[in-house]
Amino acid sequence: MAEDNKEKSLDEILPEEEATVPEEIEKPEQESGDNWSWDAAVQTDIGELTVENLTAKAEETSKEKDVEETAEEKEECGTCIVCGKSLYGSSSELYCTDCCAKFLKTQYGVGHIILAFVMVIVAAVSYFICASTFDISSKVMAAQTSFNERRYTDAISNCDEANNSVSTVNAGVSAVLGSVSENLSATQIFTYGTRTEKIIVESMAQTLSISYSDRDTFVEAVDGIYTAEALALPKNAKIKACYDFCKTMDSISETVSTKWQGFIFNEDGSTKEKVQFDEALKYFDTVEIKTDAEKSVIEYYKFMTAYYADKPSDVVLKYYDNAYTLAGDFSYMFLPSYLGVAWENEAYDKVLELAGVAIARNSNDTSAYYYTIKTYILKKDFTNADVFCERMKKADPDGLDYYSIKAEILRRENKLDEAVAMCKKGIEIGTDVEIYRQEAIALMLLDKSKEAYEAVKQAYDTTLQNAYSGGNVSLETLNTAALIAKLTGEETVYNEIADVFEQQGMEFEDSVKKCIKGEITFEQIFMEGKGEV
Amino acid sequence: MNTIYIISKYLTIIGSVLKGFWEHLFCRIIGIPVSDARYLQATELCGHVEHDFTKKKLQAFLICVLPGIMNVLFGLGMLVGGYLGLFYLRPQVSEAIFWIYAVMLYLGISLMCNIAPLYEDALNNWDLLYGKNSKANIVAKIFAFIPSVLALVTAWLEKNAISVLLYIIAVVLGIVLL
Known part of the structure; x- marks a missing residue:
């Protein structure tokens, strides 16, 4: 157009x-x-x-x-930096159209491609190792936090969890490697590292008791982890001091134990009718001792001699207190048994004092909480008993002791229904002999004898199962079970327990015998005094 | 400074080569001409490829961040795993895992020391997005701000070999403190 x-x-x-x-x-x-x-x-x-x-x-x-x-x-566009041609028409500011086309297809090096592929595999493996390490480290971090907060039992428990994680990862790795070659099936690549070992050893050192097995485990652990040179380093001074103290105890025990046993026991292992207390003391005076640690051990042997000789409480406690004081930095090793001794000898103020020290040292020390609560119950100071009960739960959230001891507080406050409810709550969480026993006592006091018998039967059966699997048998449980069985007319169980006692050359507690005879009431046993059978 | 830079690149040779490879790969994907694909050379281009100085905002931004992201993705697991294992768990030297952690730590540091673009590329990206004559829209500016700042900062650190120095300090602290 x-x-x-x-x-x-x-x-x-x-x-x-x-x-x-x-x-x-x-x-x-x-x-x-x-x-x-x-x-x-x-x-x-x-x-x-x-x-x-x-x-x-x-x-x-x-x-x-x-x-x-x-x-x-x-002219205005300029020239290609490679060939010198004009950049006219090129999308690039550096290269001409021809060079641009060529440079858009610059070849990769074969080696570089291989490296990239290898790195993909390495990165994938690294992420697996990183995730596993992170899992282990998180548990070790929890252990370190527990240790720093003086929750030594938790620290050891966290280290156990770290060890479980290591085992799980190693099992997986071994399975994979084992499918490649049988020789690799036993490969254990992951470890929890020396930090965890250190936390375990230091926590063990802080929770050591004077029992030989505890000391032996600790000494073995130190020997396994530290060389003599490493142990001598200033940073390991505390561990070394504890290690040396244990060695001293072992050495003194080795020296005196055979001779000491001769003063206490007959050749068949039974306790002598008349323990040679004075002879033993004379012997201890002849033992060559230099350090306070050695003196402390000797005092401990004197305490045991006094204990077996049925010496008065003040004598028994004096020797134990000497041992405790002379142990210096390691007096905490005597604390757990000192608490028990003080409790048995009715030195309740001492119990509270020692428990305070024990809790300040290790907030996970449930036995210290236990004795504190028991003492406050005995003093009818239910408010403080309740406070320590809650602290015990905080220190050991998974522990079942809380439910049984709480039930005891409620029972002593005559809140029997609440005590039963507390026991039922504990039973939902886990099986525990003491919870069943406390439930049985509370039900008995509520005149629910049938339910009480069922509960105490559970306690009895559980304690028997524990015994079969190598656990401790609670004499308190057996006494309570016998008493409730007798009172509810369940003669079979009563006779069964009586036979057990007879076989072991033991007798029922006086309070149980008196209650069966009708000299005291069930309420008098469990609502007054120590409340123990 | 150039010598120190080149030494740092050769110390972290795996990361340098891999960073160069990622740059090359992304240049080809995005459509930026690459004139020199030698990843290791004794110049400021060590660990990089010589590519066109693009004036397209998206291209400039992507070539600044993508190769670095790849090295971070690859290197982070190695760095964290190696560092945690070596300095927190502290396995014994006689254990195999010690050496695995050591290799992981080296590779991790090697990759993480090579996450930045060339300083000129980072400046070009910054200029295109936030320069006086920038026509980038506000959404793009907000989205690209943190990566662009990181690209600029890390490029400066790498240019002066400070990133390697920082990782060396971290390793020393790990040995001493943890």
Whole structure:
């Protein structure tokens, strides 16, 4: 259409050879009004004006213009930094179009591709190792926190969890490696590291008691972890001191134990009717001792002699206190048994004092809480008993002792229904002989003798199961079970327990015998005094 | 400074080569011409490829962050696992896991020391996004701000070999404190 219009317009301008100048062309002359001969000019130009000529001329002019502009642009664009060609037309500011096309396909090195693949595998394996290490480390961190907060039992427990994680990961790794080669099936790659070992040893050192097995385990652990040189380092001074103390105890025990046993026991192992207390003391005076640690051990032997000789409480406690004091930094090793001795000898203020020390040292010391609560119950200070009961739960959230001791507090407060409810709550969480026993006592006091018997039977059966599996038998449970069985007319169980006592050469507690005879009531045993059978 | 930079790149050779490879790979994917694909050379290009100085915002941003992200993804597990295992758990030297952790730590540091773009690329990206004549929209500016700052900072640290120095300090602290 544009072409047609163009042609038409040119035809109108040039219809004949003697074409007239159109009005539109005349206008410039009229407007300009100078000496320019418009007619002449038109005459001259018109001679060359054909459609073809004009078109060709226009194209030529355009091309010339383009060439000029392109040259200018090319100059402005700059040159390729590689080949020196103009960057004109290139999308890059550095490379020409040709170089750009070439550089968009720059080849990778084979080695680099292999490295990338290898790194993919290495990264995947690393993430597995990282996750496993993180899992182990999180438990070790928990152990470290517990240790720093003086919760030594928790610290050891956290270390056990770390060890379990290590075992689980190693089992998985061994299974995978074992499927590749049987030789690799026993591979144990992961360990919990020396930090965990250190936490275990230090926690053990802080929770050591004077029992031989405790000391032996600790000494073995130290021997396994530290070399003599490492143990001598200042940073391990505390461990070394504890280690040396245990060694001293072992050495003195080895020296005196055989001779000491001769003063206490008959050849068949039974206790002598008349313990040779004075002879034993004379012997101890002859033993060569230099350090306080050695003196402490000797005092401990004197305490045991006094204990077996049935000496008065103050004598027994005096020797134990000497041993405790002379032990210096390691007096805490005597604390657990000192608490028991003080409790047995009814030195209740001493119990509270020692328990306070024990709890300050190790907030996980549940036996210290236990004796504190028992003492407050005895003093009928149920508020403080309750406070320590809650502290005990905080120190050992998973422990079942809380439920039994709490039930005892409630029972002593005559809140028998609440005591039973507390026991039931504890039973839901776990099986514990003492919880069943406490439930049975509370039910008995509520005159629910049938349910009481069922509960105490559970306690009795559980304690028997524990005995079969090598656990301790609670004499308190056996006495309570015998008493309730007798009172509820369950003669079979009573006779069974009586036979056990007879076989072991033991007798029922006095309070049980008196209650069976009707000399005292059930309430008098469990609602007054120590409340123990 | 250039010598220290090159030494740092050769000390972390695995990360350098891998970073160069990722740059090369992403340049090809994004469509940026690469004129020199030698990942290791004794110039400031060590650990990088010589590529076009793009003026496209998206291209500039992606080539700044993507290769680094790849090295972070690969190296983070190695670094954390190695550091935690070696300096927190502290296995004994005689145990195999000690050496596994040691290799992991080296590889992790090696990769994490090579996460930054060339400083010029980081500046170019910053200029395109936040420069005076930037026409980037506000959403892009917000989205790209933290990565761009990180690219700039890490590029400066790497340029001056400070990143290697920081990791060496971290290792020493691990040995001494943990």
